[in-house]
Amino acid sequence: MSDGALNLNLIFNLRQASVLVVDDCPFSLDITAQVLMAFGVRPRFLCGSADEALEVAAHEVLDLIIADCEMPGRDGYEMVAHLRRHGGEVNAYCPVIMLSSHTPRSKVLSARDCGANFIIAKPLSPRVLLQRILWVARDTRPFLEAPGYVGPDRRFTDQGPPAAGERRAGAGEALREAVGG
Amino acid sequence: MSVVKWIMRPPRLASLVRQSGGVTVGRALEAVPLHVEPLREQCLAAVDDHIAALEALVAEGEPEDRAAALKAVYGRAAGVLDAAGPFDLEDVCKAAWSLCELVDRYGRAGRADWRAVEVHVQALHLLRHMPAGAVAERRQLLAGLGELLSAAATA
Numbered sequence: 303m304s305d306g307a308l309n310l311n312l313i314f315n316l317r318q319a320s321v322l323v324v325d326d327c328p329f330s331l332d333i334t335a336q337v338l339m340a341f342g343v344r345p346r347f348l349c350g351s352a353d354e355a356l357e358v359a360a361h362e363v364l365d366l367i368i369a370d371c372e373m374p375g376r377d378g379y380e381m382v383a384h385l386r387r388h389g390g391e392v393n394a395y396c397p398v399i400m401l402s403s404h405t406p407r408s409k410v411l412s413a414r415d416c417g418a419n420f421i422i423a424k425p426l427s428p429r430v431l432l433q434r435i436l437w438v439a440r441d442t443r444p445f446l447e448a449p450g451y452v453g454p455d456r457r458f459t460d461q462g463p464p465a466a467g468e469r470r471a472g473a474g475e476a477l478r479e480a481v482g483g
Numbered sequence: 484m485s486v487v488k489w490i491m492r493p494p495r496l497a498s499l500v501r502q503s504g505g506v507t508v509g510r511a512l513e514a515v516p517l518h519v520e521p522l523r524e525q526c527l528a529a530v531d532d533h534i535a536a537l538e539a540l541v542a543e544g545e546p547e548d549r550a551a552a553l554k555a556v557y558g559r560a561a562g563v564l565d566a567a568g569p570f571d572l573e574d575v576c577k578a579a580w581s582l583c584e585l586v587d588r589y590g591r592a593g594r595a596d597w598r599a600v601e602v603h604v605q606a607l608h609l610l611r612h613m614p615a616g617a618v619a620e621r622r623q624l625l626a627g628l629g630e631l632l633s634a635a636a637t638a
Contacts, residue, residue: 308508309508310507310508310509310512311507311508311509312507312508313505313506313507313508314500314501314505314506314508314511315499315500315501315502315503315504315505315506316496316499316500316505317502317504317505318499318502319496319499319500327562327565329522329525329526329529329565329566330565330566332522332525333519333522333526333568333569336515336518336519336521336522337515337518337519337569339518340511340512340514340515340517340518340519341506341511341514342505342506342511363495365494365495365496365499366494366496372561392495395490395492395494396494397494397496403560403561403562403564403565403583404557404560404561404564404580404583404584404587406584406587424564424565424568425564425567425568425569425576426568426569428512428515429512432508432511432512435496436500436508438494438496439494439496439497439499439500440497441494442493444489444490444491444492445489445490445491445492446487446488446489446490447487447488447489447490448485448486448487448488449485449486455489
Protein backbone atom coordinates (compact mmCIF):
# COMPACT_ATOMS: atom_id res chain seq x y z
CA MET A 303 0.00 0.00 0.00
CA SER A 304 1.40 3.36 -0.90
CA ASP A 305 1.18 6.39 1.29
CA GLY A 306 -1.61 7.76 -0.84
CA ALA A 307 0.52 10.20 -2.84
CA LEU A 308 -0.50 10.45 -6.48
CA ASN A 309 1.96 9.01 -8.95
CA LEU A 310 1.28 10.79 -12.25
CA ASN A 311 2.53 7.78 -14.19
CA LEU A 312 0.25 5.33 -12.45
CA ILE A 313 -2.13 3.67 -14.90
CA PHE A 314 -5.66 2.94 -13.78
CA ASN A 315 -8.78 1.78 -15.54
CA LEU A 316 -12.22 2.80 -14.33
CA ARG A 317 -14.00 2.29 -17.64
CA GLN A 318 -15.95 -0.74 -16.44
CA ALA A 319 -16.81 0.67 -13.05
CA SER A 320 -20.48 1.17 -12.32
CA VAL A 321 -20.51 4.61 -10.74
CA LEU A 322 -23.43 6.51 -9.25
CA VAL A 323 -23.29 10.23 -8.50
CA VAL A 324 -25.99 11.89 -6.42
CA ASP A 325 -26.32 15.63 -5.90
CA ASP A 326 -29.43 17.77 -5.72
CA CYS A 327 -27.65 20.66 -7.45
CA PRO A 328 -27.77 20.00 -11.22
CA PHE A 329 -24.57 21.79 -12.16
CA SER A 330 -22.66 20.24 -9.26
CA LEU A 331 -23.85 16.91 -10.58
CA ASP A 332 -22.63 17.91 -14.05
CA ILE A 333 -19.25 19.07 -12.77
CA THR A 334 -18.64 15.85 -10.86
CA ALA A 335 -19.77 13.79 -13.84
CA GLN A 336 -17.47 15.68 -16.21
CA VAL A 337 -14.50 15.29 -13.88
CA LEU A 338 -15.20 11.56 -13.70
CA MET A 339 -15.43 11.37 -17.48
CA ALA A 340 -11.99 12.99 -17.69
CA PHE A 341 -10.81 10.07 -15.53
CA GLY A 342 -12.21 7.64 -18.07
CA VAL A 343 -15.27 6.84 -15.96
CA ARG A 344 -18.64 6.72 -17.58
CA PRO A 345 -20.96 7.54 -14.70
CA ARG A 346 -23.89 5.22 -15.26
CA PHE A 347 -26.28 6.82 -12.83
CA LEU A 348 -26.71 10.53 -12.16
CA CYS A 349 -29.31 11.09 -9.47
CA GLY A 350 -30.85 14.28 -8.15
CA SER A 351 -31.89 12.95 -4.76
CA ALA A 352 -30.97 10.38 -2.15
CA ASP A 353 -34.22 8.53 -2.70
CA GLU A 354 -33.54 8.28 -6.42
CA ALA A 355 -30.05 6.97 -5.68
CA LEU A 356 -31.37 4.34 -3.26
CA GLU A 357 -33.92 3.25 -5.85
CA VAL A 358 -31.08 2.68 -8.32
CA ALA A 359 -29.01 0.93 -5.66
CA ALA A 360 -31.89 -1.45 -5.02
CA HIS A 361 -31.70 -2.77 -8.58
CA GLU A 362 -28.19 -2.19 -9.87
CA VAL A 363 -24.76 -3.36 -8.78
CA LEU A 364 -22.59 -0.37 -7.96
CA ASP A 365 -18.81 -0.12 -7.67
CA LEU A 366 -18.57 3.45 -6.40
CA ILE A 367 -20.94 6.09 -5.09
CA ILE A 368 -20.14 9.78 -4.95
CA ALA A 369 -22.71 11.58 -2.84
CA ASP A 370 -23.38 15.14 -1.83
CA CYS A 371 -23.77 15.51 1.93
CA GLU A 372 -26.48 18.14 1.98
CA MET A 373 -29.64 17.37 0.08
CA PRO A 374 -33.23 18.28 0.81
CA GLY A 375 -35.32 15.49 2.25
CA ARG A 376 -33.12 12.50 2.96
CA ASP A 377 -29.56 13.83 3.09
CA GLY A 378 -26.36 12.10 2.04
CA TYR A 379 -25.58 10.80 5.52
CA GLU A 380 -28.98 9.16 5.89
CA MET A 381 -28.66 7.71 2.42
CA VAL A 382 -25.31 6.09 3.18
CA ALA A 383 -26.50 4.76 6.55
CA HIS A 384 -29.54 3.24 4.81
CA LEU A 385 -27.38 1.73 2.09
CA ARG A 386 -25.03 0.16 4.64
CA ARG A 387 -27.97 -1.45 6.49
CA HIS A 388 -30.18 -2.38 3.56
CA GLY A 389 -27.96 -2.35 0.49
CA GLY A 390 -27.86 -6.11 0.09
CA GLU A 391 -24.92 -8.41 -0.47
CA VAL A 392 -23.03 -6.10 -2.81
CA ASN A 393 -24.07 -2.48 -2.50
CA ALA A 394 -23.98 -2.43 1.29
CA TYR A 395 -20.20 -2.65 0.93
CA CYS A 396 -19.88 -0.24 -1.98
CA PRO A 397 -17.22 2.44 -1.51
CA VAL A 398 -18.80 5.82 -0.86
CA ILE A 399 -17.09 9.19 -1.18
CA MET A 400 -19.06 12.15 0.13
CA LEU A 401 -18.74 15.74 -1.06
CA SER A 402 -19.44 18.72 1.12
CA SER A 403 -19.43 22.43 0.36
CA HIS A 404 -18.29 23.38 3.82
CA THR A 405 -16.85 20.78 6.11
CA PRO A 406 -16.77 21.57 9.80
CA ARG A 407 -15.70 18.80 12.12
CA SER A 408 -19.32 17.89 12.77
CA LYS A 409 -19.80 16.94 9.13
CA VAL A 410 -16.62 14.89 9.05
CA LEU A 411 -17.89 12.96 12.05
CA SER A 412 -21.32 12.55 10.47
CA ALA A 413 -19.71 11.14 7.34
CA ARG A 414 -17.58 8.77 9.37
CA ASP A 415 -20.50 7.64 11.49
CA CYS A 416 -22.88 7.00 8.60
CA GLY A 417 -20.41 4.55 7.07
CA ALA A 418 -18.89 6.59 4.25
CA ASN A 419 -15.32 5.84 3.23
CA PHE A 420 -14.31 9.46 2.79
CA ILE A 421 -15.55 13.00 2.80
CA ILE A 422 -14.09 15.58 0.43
CA ALA A 423 -14.56 19.31 0.86
CA LYS A 424 -15.49 21.48 -2.07
CA PRO A 425 -14.33 23.37 -4.05
CA LEU A 426 -13.91 20.05 -5.74
CA SER A 427 -10.28 19.30 -6.55
CA PRO A 428 -10.02 16.71 -9.35
CA ARG A 429 -6.65 15.66 -7.96
CA VAL A 430 -8.07 14.96 -4.52
CA LEU A 431 -11.11 13.18 -5.97
CA LEU A 432 -8.95 10.88 -8.09
CA GLN A 433 -6.63 10.23 -5.20
CA ARG A 434 -9.55 9.24 -2.98
CA ILE A 435 -11.08 7.02 -5.66
CA LEU A 436 -7.82 5.16 -6.12
CA TRP A 437 -7.43 4.98 -2.37
CA VAL A 438 -10.84 3.44 -1.75
CA ALA A 439 -10.14 0.96 -4.55
CA ARG A 440 -7.17 -0.24 -2.52
CA ASP A 441 -8.89 0.06 0.83
CA THR A 442 -8.45 -3.24 2.63
CA ARG A 443 -10.20 -2.23 5.83
CA PRO A 444 -12.79 -4.79 6.89
CA PHE A 445 -16.41 -3.82 7.21
CA LEU A 446 -17.81 -3.59 10.67
CA GLU A 447 -21.39 -4.51 11.52
CA ALA A 448 -22.39 -3.34 14.95
CA PRO A 449 -25.71 -2.25 16.44
CA GLY A 450 -24.89 1.44 16.04
CA TYR A 451 -22.67 1.37 13.00
CA VAL A 452 -22.23 -0.39 9.68
CA GLY A 453 -19.36 0.60 7.45
CA PRO A 454 -15.63 0.40 6.94
CA ASP A 455 -13.60 -0.04 10.09
CA ARG A 456 -13.06 3.51 11.28
CA ARG A 457 -9.56 2.74 12.49
CA PHE A 458 -6.86 3.18 9.85
CA THR A 459 -4.60 0.51 11.31
CA ASP A 460 -2.90 -1.12 8.34
CA GLN A 461 -2.45 1.38 5.60
CA GLY A 462 -3.09 4.78 7.10
CA PRO A 463 -5.09 7.53 5.51
CA PRO A 464 -3.69 9.41 2.52
CA ALA A 465 -0.49 11.20 3.39
CA ALA A 466 -1.03 14.47 5.19
CA GLY A 467 0.82 16.39 2.50
CA GLU A 468 -1.60 15.09 -0.10
CA ARG A 469 -4.67 15.78 1.94
CA ARG A 470 -5.02 19.32 0.59
CA ALA A 471 -6.53 19.93 3.95
CA GLY A 472 -9.86 19.28 2.29
CA ALA A 473 -10.02 22.78 0.87
CA GLY A 474 -11.61 23.82 4.12
CA GLU A 475 -8.28 23.84 5.86
CA ALA A 476 -6.72 25.72 2.96
CA LEU A 477 -9.50 28.27 3.04
CA ARG A 478 -9.26 28.48 6.81
CA GLU A 479 -5.58 29.32 6.43
CA ALA A 480 -6.38 31.92 3.78
CA VAL A 481 -8.96 33.87 5.75
CA GLY A 482 -7.56 33.09 9.16
CA GLY A 483 -10.11 32.70 11.92
CA MET B 484 -24.60 -8.51 24.68
CA SER B 485 -24.16 -6.74 21.37
CA VAL B 486 -22.63 -8.63 18.49
CA VAL B 487 -19.99 -7.03 16.32
CA LYS B 488 -19.05 -8.63 13.02
CA TRP B 489 -15.99 -7.92 10.89
CA ILE B 490 -16.46 -8.73 7.25
CA MET B 491 -13.65 -8.84 4.71
CA ARG B 492 -15.13 -7.61 1.45
CA PRO B 493 -12.57 -6.15 -0.98
CA PRO B 494 -14.43 -3.81 -3.35
CA ARG B 495 -14.88 -4.90 -6.96
CA LEU B 496 -13.34 -1.55 -7.78
CA ALA B 497 -10.01 -3.02 -6.64
CA SER B 498 -9.91 -5.48 -9.53
CA LEU B 499 -11.46 -3.12 -12.06
CA VAL B 500 -8.79 -0.42 -11.70
CA ARG B 501 -6.11 -3.01 -12.50
CA GLN B 502 -7.68 -4.14 -15.76
CA SER B 503 -5.65 -3.66 -18.90
CA GLY B 504 -6.00 -0.38 -20.77
CA GLY B 505 -6.89 2.75 -18.92
CA VAL B 506 -5.11 6.04 -18.55
CA THR B 507 -2.31 7.51 -16.48
CA VAL B 508 -3.11 9.75 -13.55
CA GLY B 509 -1.29 12.62 -15.25
CA ARG B 510 -3.28 12.27 -18.47
CA ALA B 511 -6.55 12.02 -16.56
CA LEU B 512 -5.87 15.20 -14.63
CA GLU B 513 -4.83 17.02 -17.80
CA ALA B 514 -8.17 16.11 -19.37
CA VAL B 515 -10.27 17.68 -16.61
CA PRO B 516 -10.26 21.32 -17.83
CA LEU B 517 -11.45 20.27 -21.28
CA HIS B 518 -14.40 18.45 -19.73
CA VAL B 519 -15.31 21.15 -17.23
CA GLU B 520 -14.84 24.25 -19.36
CA PRO B 521 -18.19 23.99 -21.19
CA LEU B 522 -19.89 24.41 -17.81
CA ARG B 523 -18.11 27.68 -16.99
CA GLU B 524 -20.80 30.08 -18.15
CA GLN B 525 -23.57 28.21 -16.40
CA CYS B 526 -21.60 27.99 -13.16
CA LEU B 527 -20.54 31.64 -13.14
CA ALA B 528 -24.18 32.61 -13.68
CA ALA B 529 -25.05 30.46 -10.68
CA VAL B 530 -22.37 32.20 -8.60
CA ASP B 531 -23.88 35.56 -9.52
CA ASP B 532 -27.38 34.33 -8.71
CA HIS B 533 -26.29 33.14 -5.27
CA ILE B 534 -24.50 36.41 -4.52
CA ALA B 535 -27.54 38.41 -5.66
CA ALA B 536 -29.75 36.28 -3.42
CA LEU B 537 -27.39 36.91 -0.49
CA GLU B 538 -27.53 40.64 -1.16
CA ALA B 539 -31.31 40.49 -1.17
CA LEU B 540 -31.26 38.62 2.14
CA VAL B 541 -29.07 41.16 3.91
CA ALA B 542 -30.89 44.10 2.29
CA GLU B 543 -33.90 43.17 4.40
CA GLY B 544 -31.90 44.09 7.50
CA GLU B 545 -31.78 42.25 10.79
CA PRO B 546 -34.12 39.24 10.32
CA GLU B 547 -36.91 38.41 12.72
CA ASP B 548 -36.36 34.69 12.28
CA ARG B 549 -32.60 34.68 12.58
CA ALA B 550 -32.20 30.90 12.45
CA ALA B 551 -34.09 30.66 9.18
CA ALA B 552 -32.17 33.59 7.73
CA LEU B 553 -28.82 32.08 8.70
CA LYS B 554 -29.86 28.77 7.18
CA ALA B 555 -30.71 30.56 3.93
CA VAL B 556 -27.38 32.41 4.01
CA TYR B 557 -25.50 29.17 4.61
CA GLY B 558 -27.26 27.51 1.69
CA ARG B 559 -26.43 30.36 -0.67
CA ALA B 560 -22.80 30.59 0.46
CA ALA B 561 -22.45 26.83 0.01
CA GLY B 562 -23.97 27.27 -3.44
CA VAL B 563 -21.25 29.78 -4.31
CA LEU B 564 -18.62 27.25 -3.23
CA ASP B 565 -20.24 24.54 -5.36
CA ALA B 566 -20.39 26.66 -8.48
CA ALA B 567 -17.20 28.70 -8.22
CA GLY B 568 -14.87 25.87 -7.27
CA PRO B 569 -13.59 24.68 -10.64
CA PHE B 570 -13.27 28.12 -12.25
CA ASP B 571 -10.37 30.02 -10.74
CA LEU B 572 -12.49 32.11 -8.40
CA GLU B 573 -10.25 31.33 -5.49
CA ASP B 574 -10.92 34.52 -3.53
CA VAL B 575 -14.67 34.21 -4.00
CA CYS B 576 -14.43 30.64 -2.69
CA LYS B 577 -12.45 31.81 0.31
CA ALA B 578 -15.06 34.44 1.15
CA ALA B 579 -17.91 31.97 0.64
CA TRP B 580 -16.17 29.43 2.84
CA SER B 581 -15.64 32.11 5.49
CA LEU B 582 -19.35 32.94 5.41
CA CYS B 583 -20.28 29.25 5.80
CA GLU B 584 -17.87 28.96 8.69
CA LEU B 585 -19.20 32.14 10.30
CA VAL B 586 -22.80 30.92 10.12
CA ASP B 587 -21.77 27.50 11.41
CA ARG B 588 -20.03 29.11 14.40
CA TYR B 589 -23.07 31.28 15.07
CA GLY B 590 -25.26 28.20 14.97
CA ARG B 591 -23.10 26.46 17.55
CA ALA B 592 -22.86 29.54 19.73
CA GLY B 593 -26.60 30.22 19.59
CA ARG B 594 -25.99 33.88 18.82
CA ALA B 595 -25.08 35.90 15.75
CA ASP B 596 -23.88 39.30 14.67
CA TRP B 597 -25.81 40.05 11.51
CA ARG B 598 -23.38 42.85 10.61
CA ALA B 599 -20.61 40.30 10.07
CA VAL B 600 -22.89 38.47 7.64
CA GLU B 601 -23.52 41.72 5.77
CA VAL B 602 -19.80 42.43 5.51
CA HIS B 603 -19.19 38.96 4.10
CA VAL B 604 -21.87 39.44 1.47
CA GLN B 605 -20.44 42.80 0.46
CA ALA B 606 -16.99 41.23 0.25
CA LEU B 607 -18.32 38.45 -1.96
CA HIS B 608 -19.80 41.01 -4.34
CA LEU B 609 -16.57 43.02 -4.45
CA LEU B 610 -14.33 40.00 -4.93
CA ARG B 611 -16.51 38.73 -7.76
CA HIS B 612 -16.24 42.04 -9.65
CA MET B 613 -12.83 43.36 -8.63
CA PRO B 614 -10.10 43.26 -11.32
CA ALA B 615 -7.89 40.19 -11.05
CA GLY B 616 -4.89 42.45 -10.66
CA ALA B 617 -6.16 44.07 -7.47
CA VAL B 618 -4.15 41.63 -5.42
CA ALA B 619 -3.53 43.86 -2.39
CA GLU B 620 -7.19 44.87 -2.17
CA ARG B 621 -8.32 41.26 -2.41
CA ARG B 622 -5.89 40.22 0.28
CA GLN B 623 -7.05 43.05 2.50
CA LEU B 624 -10.70 42.08 2.10
CA LEU B 625 -9.97 38.48 2.97
CA ALA B 626 -7.91 39.51 5.96
CA GLY B 627 -10.89 41.53 7.19
CA LEU B 628 -13.14 38.49 6.88
CA GLY B 629 -10.57 36.50 8.82
CA GLU B 630 -10.78 39.00 11.65
CA LEU B 631 -14.56 38.71 11.73
CA LEU B 632 -14.26 34.95 11.86
CA SER B 633 -11.78 35.13 14.71
CA ALA B 634 -14.11 37.45 16.58
CA ALA B 635 -16.96 34.99 16.06
CA ALA B 636 -14.82 32.22 17.50
CA THR B 637 -13.86 34.11 20.63
CA ALA B 638 -17.07 36.02 21.36
